[in-house]
Amino acid sequence: MSDPYLTLGLPPDADDAAVYAAYLAAVKTCPPERDPQRFQALRTAYESLRxxxxxxxxxxxxxEPPTLLEVLDRADPVGAPRRPARALFDALLRGGD
Structure with missing residues (x-):
């Protein structure tokens, strides 16, 4: 399961009003007609934080431990031109090199 705070773009100390506002803003940018899978992920995140x-x-x-893709998504700084090499994360997860 992905992090619901990350899905809605919220800090861990968000209150009810902030969660609701973030959910509405996310749904406005991605309505269910446009991308049903993304909408379902937003809805699941909202239900777990409402x-x-x-x-x-x-x-x-x-x-649950994060998947490799979730680790890559979290490590990718905002505005970065590209993701770090996958080999770097494989090495980090193995605990060597």
């Missing part, structure tokens, strides 16, 4: 109780449950129970 209340304080849901955010707490997400923090406590979503302990």
């Amino acid at each position: 209340t304080h109780r849901a955010r707490l449950a997400t923090a406590l129970f979503n302990q």
Whole structure:
């Protein structure tokens, strides 16, 4: 499962109003008719963060390790011209070189 905060572009300390505003802004830029898969990812992220109780449950129970693509997405700085080489992350994940 991808990080719902990353999906909605929120900081980890966001409140209910900020989560709702981010969800509405994301849906306006990507309505369900345009990209149903992206909309479903936004909806899932919103459902897991919409209340304080849901955010707490997400923090406590979503302990899946990130996939390599999620690691690459997080390591990619905003505005970077390209992603770092995949070989670099493979080496980092192996713990060598």
